[in-house]
Amino acid sequence: MFITCTDLRIVLELITHSSPGDLFVTRNVGNVVPPYGQMNGSVSTAIEYAVLTLDVQHIIVCGHSNCSAMRMVLYPDSLENMSTVRAWLRHADVAKSIVKDNFDFANESASMQALTEENVIAQLQHLRTHPSVALRMASGYLFIHGWIYNIETSDISAYDVDLATFRLLNDIDTIPCATPRVSF
Numbered sequence: 001m002f003i004t005c006t007d008l009r010i011v012l013e014l015i016t017h018s019s020p021g022d023l024f025v026t027r028n029v030g031n032v033v034p035p036y037g038q039m040n041g042s043v044s045t046a047i048e049y050a051v052l053t054l055d056v057q058h059i060i061v062c063g064h065s066n067c068s069a070m071r072m073v074l075y076p077d078s079l080e081n082m083s084t085v086r087a088w089l090r091h092a093d094v095a096k097s098i099v100k101d102n103f104d105f106a107n108e109s110a111s112m113q114a115l116t117e118e119n120v121i122a123q124l125q126h127l128r129t130h131p132s133v134a135l136r137m138a139s140g141y142l143f144i145h146g147w148i149y150n151i152e153t154s155d156i157s158a159y160d161v162d163l164a165t166f167r168l169l170n171d172i173d174t175i176p177c178a179t180p181r182v183s184f
């Protein structure tokens, strides 16, 4: 399953070399996953359906460089006339608060990259609040992944939960995973 942003520059078939029928895709502004119970909308429905009906074994939350949704989170004044988008992007507030405490907002490029990364990590945490996901992860059947697609270079970096950092997929043999080790 692939959860990514609505940005038109993300062409999943090109990025993943997939064919029709390979990926179960849900896209939304900012590649957001609402925490379980907060909003029983299309994303939560798609997750439960994919996990329990299609038995997907991998869920990838994929953010991207130069994301206009992340820019709106960084500069909320731009959301003044968009109450629905503003409400939706509150799901990225946790990422913004982390960046705010640790980065100089004057450096837009560094802030945008940090926010994009923290947003993917935050959405992975939201993903784990869904009982269907938690259940399959606990049994070792389901794995979650956090990716960032660089639109300018076509590079993909993946979150390595053991190292707590994003690593370029090109440089390594094994794909880093965002799934914590099972604790029992």
Ligand SMILES: [Zn+2]
Binding pocket: 005, 006, 007, 029, 030, 031, 064, 066, 067, 068, 069, 070
């Ligand atoms: Zn985007």
